[in-house]
Amino acid sequence: MLAYLVKRIFQAIGVMFVISLIGFAIQDNLGDPLRELVGQSVTEEVRQELREELGLNDSFTKQYTRFLGNALHGDLGTSYFFKEPALDVILKKLPATLELVFGATLIIVCLSVPLGVMTAIRPNAILSKFIMGASIIGISIPVFLTAILMIYVFSVGYGWLPSFGRGDVVHVFGDWDTNFANVDGLRHIIMPSFALASIMLPLFVRLIRAEMMEVLQSEYVKYARAKGIRPWRIYFVHALKNTLLPVITVGGVQIGTMVAYTILTETVFQWPGMGFMFLEAVNRVDTPLIVAYLIVVGFIFVVTNTVVDLIYGLVNPTVKLARLGA
Amino acid sequence: MSILNTIPEPSRWSRIKKSKIGYSFRSNPVAVVSMCIFVCITIMALLAPLIAPFDPYDPAQIDIMNSEYPPVWIDGADPQFLFGTDDQGRDLWSTILYGTRLSLMIGLCAVTLQAVIGISIGLISGYVGGRLDSLLMRLADIQLSFSTLMVAIIFLAVAQAMFGSELFSRYAIYFLIAVIGVSEWPQYARTVRATVLAEKKKEYVDSARVLGFGPLRIMVRHILPNSLSPIFVISTVQVANAIISEASLSFLGLGMPPSQPSLGSLISSGFDYIFSGSWWITAIPGVVLVVLVLVINLLGDWLRDVLNPKLHKG
Numbered sequence: 001m002l003a004y005l006v007k008r009i010f011q012a013i014g015v016m017f018v019i020s021l022i023g024f025a026i027q028d029n030l031g032d033p034l035r036e037l038v039g040q041s042v043t044e045e046v047r048q049e050l051r052e053e054l055g056l057n058d059s060f061t062k063q064y065t066r067f068l069g070n071a072l073h074g075d076l077g078t079s080y081f082f083k084e085p086a087l088d089v090i091l092k093k094l095p096a097t098l099e100l101v102f103g104a105t106l107i108i109v110c111l112s113v114p115l116g117v118m119t120a121i122r123p124n125a126i127l128s129k130f131i132m133g134a135s136i137i138g139i140s141i142p143v144f145l146t147a148i149l150m151i152y153v154f155s156v157g158y159g160w161l162p163s164f165g166r167g168d169v170v171h172v173f174g175d176w177d178t179n180f181a182n183v184d185g186l187r188h189i190i191m192p193s194f195a196l197a198s199i200m201l202p203l204f205v206r207l208i209r210a211e212m213m214e215v216l217q218s219e220y221v222k223y224a225r226a227k228g229i230r231p232w233r234i235y236f237v238h239a240l241k242n243t244l245l246p247v248i249t250v251g252g253v254q255i256g257t258m259v260a261y262t263i264l265t266e267t268v269f270q271w272p273g274m275g276f277m278f279l280e281a282v283n284r285v286d287t288p289l290i291v292a293y294l295i296v297v298g299f300i301f302v303v304t305n306t307v308v309d310l311i312y313g314l315v316n317p318t319v320k321l322a323r324l325g326a
Numbered sequence: 327m328s329i330l331n332t333i334p335e336p337s338r339w340s341r342i343k344k345s346k347i348g349y350s351f352r353s354n355p356v357a358v359v360s361m362c363i364f365v366c367i368t369i370m371a372l373l374a375p376l377i378a379p380f381d382p383y384d385p386a387q388i389d390i391m392n393s394e395y396p397p398v399w400i401d402g403a404d405p406q407f408l409f410g411t412d413d414q415g416r417d418l419w420s421t422i423l424y425g426t427r428l429s430l431m432i433g434l435c436a437v438t439l440q441a442v443i444g445i446s447i448g449l450i451s452g453y454v455g456g457r458l459d460s461l462l463m464r465l466a467d468i469q470l471s472f473s474t475l476m477v478a479i480i481f482l483a484v485a486q487a488m489f490g491s492e493l494f495s496r497y498a499i500y501f502l503i504a505v506i507g508v509s510e511w512p513q514y515a516r517t518v519r520a521t522v523l524a525e526k527k528k529e530y531v532d533s534a535r536v537l538g539f540g541p542l543r544i545m546v547r548h549i550l551p552n553s554l555s556p557i558f559v560i561s562t563v564q565v566a567n568a569i570i571s572e573a574s575l576s577f578l579g580l581g582m583p584p585s586q587p588s589l590g591s592l593i594s595s596g597f598d599y600i601f602s603g604s605w606w607i608t609a610i611p612g613v614v615l616v617v618l619v620l621v622i623n624l625l626g627d628w629l630r631d632v633l634n635p636k637l638h639k640g
Contacts, residue, residue, distance in 0.1 A: 011464075011468075015468055026484050029488065030484065030487055030488050136620070136623055136624065136627065137616075137620060139623060140566065140570075140616055140619040140620040140623050141616050141619075142570045142573050142574055142577075142590075142615070142616075142619075143574070144573075144574060144577045144593070145593065145612050145615070145616065148593070148597055148600065148608055148612070149612075151600065152600055152605060152608075152609075156600065156601060156603075163601075253471065257473035257475075257476070259473075259476065260473040260475040260476035260479065261475065263475075263479060263578065264475075264574055264577070264578065267577075267578060268597070278483070279483075279578060279579075282483040282486065282487055282580075285487045287487075290483065290484065290487070294480055297476065298472075301471060301472055301476075302471075305471045
């Protein structure tokens with residue numbers, strides 16, 4: 001187990017190293033830091049002097065080592081637009097994105113388990129067929145279209161819910177403002193969370209259903225039935241417990257994927273999170289911010305995947321560690 | 327005897343019709359309807375230059391004064407525009423036809439690219455085995471752990487910032503195909519590798535080896551034809567996903583430009599007008615996109631059930 005852990009962590013470090021290399025390559029080739037600093041009105045001599053001073057004439061390896069050293073100290077450069085350290089800009093936007101992901105996860109967990117179990121228990125019921133049909137339609141609708149549809153119906157049509165922004169947030173501490181503390185905040189987060197959840201929900205319903213149907217065929221469930229245990233206890237205590245392992249594994253990986261979908265959701269709802277900021281940074285060619293986003297998101301991906309793999313190895317004794325760790 | 331011998335060889339078409347797949351197709355109304363819709367959309371998209379009443383790429387045929395006419399069944403419409411016009415005064419029906427053609431083309435080309443890369447890597451990985459196999463599969467794991475959309479967004483964003491939006495939009499179609507094609511190869515590689523590992527142990531491979539055929543010939547001519555059914559199954563899902571990815575990227579402004587819109591960029595340009603009540607610019611391309619992806623997914627579901635009876639529906 002320890003060897004597996006060490007291998008997995010080394011792999012994570014390797015991937016982060018490659019990401020930092022890509023980040024540096026982008027920073028090196030995209031835009032001119034001098035023009036951002038001094039504009040057009042400086043003579044060529046002063047420019048050369050500044051280049052030398054900033055170390056822009058150094059060799060690639062030297063510049064990269066400096067970039068990596070700064071990055072390890074949490075210095076990912078200064079945003080051209082905000083004139084602030086890029087990491088600070090991102091960390092300020094992070095809570096908004098995390099709350100959105102949290103809201104969506106809450107919806108997915110609360111809906112996918114009962115729906116998945118129900119469709120597995122009664123596969124031929126009309127409601128189950130309806131849910132399965134709806135799930136394939138749900139997979140086929142891109143997340144931005146769901147979001148637009150919701151805005152059109154609930155904001156433009158009925159005027160029930162606000163269509164953009166975070167609304168009235170409550171300050172918690174540091175950079176963290178929460179949407180979950182008052183009614184206005186909740187009203188603002190409902191639609192973005194549902195839109196974000198809509199892409200994953202069908203996937204989880206189908207996954208839980210498939211796993212559940214397999215477990216319900218197994219000997220121990222038959223035995224539990226024979227013992228006369230009440231059906232709901234068999235379904236929700238005995239069977240569900242054993243379906244959760246693959247669900248948690250897929251879920252952990254999907255949380256990383258959800259970060260990608262937050263870009264789409266945040267764009268439609270103008271949600272002031274990381275994804276929205278990233279697209280603005282792209283439009284402004286704000287290189288340090290683009291690179292910082294790449295590294296922060298890469299970090300989130302690598303950490304979630306490593307943790308999920310480790311949990312999987314820990315929880316499931318039947319997994320051959322040799323295969324996973326080789 | 328001679329009478330018996332004269333029974334004609336069944337034609338290829340009737341052989342397909344009588345096969346297991348053909349029977350299951352005919353007895354499954356969802357598959358038949360999906361296939362009909364898919365074929366209709368594809369043919370209309372392919373024939374777009376012939377059936378579209380206007381050419382949306384020709385600036386001479388666009389008049390800004392015609393912008394935002396509603397579809398014909400709503401008051402205030404101009405009868406020459408069936409589905410109304412978009413914000414630039416283009417006929418929506420023609421633009422959707424051309425856009426569907428682009429979306430389909432990008433989806434199919436991207437999946438072809440995925441398949442070529444993924445199948446080659448999967449074959450090599452499964453057949454050669456050893457260190458090369460574990461290295462390639464490790465790479466596939468890492469690639470899979472990053473979502474395609476994320477990789478595509480970052481790649482296209484950097485490309486757009488690097489080349490400038492004018493140059494980028496001229497070559498956007500190639501960028502899209504390349505990025506969607508490259509970032510999804512592990513799906514194919516893993517599936518192909520798994521089947522190759524199973525096929526490799528069979529006797530026909532041994533006999534081919536004994537006959538002295540080279541590894542390339544065995545891989546391509548012997549093992550590959552026997553691994554085709556899982557490839558077909560994932561291909562349908564991959565085409566649907568590629569079309570959604572393309573639409574999402576175009577929606578973010580990282581794909582096809584508004585002057586040459588795919589379904590995604592059309593929806594995106596309509597989104598700016600949704601608050602002023604011009605819902606049709608978003609809704610009609612949206613419906614086309616969803617129907618297209620839905621029928622491909624339904625066909626994929628059906629194909630998976632037929633070719634993989636052991637698998638659960640789910």
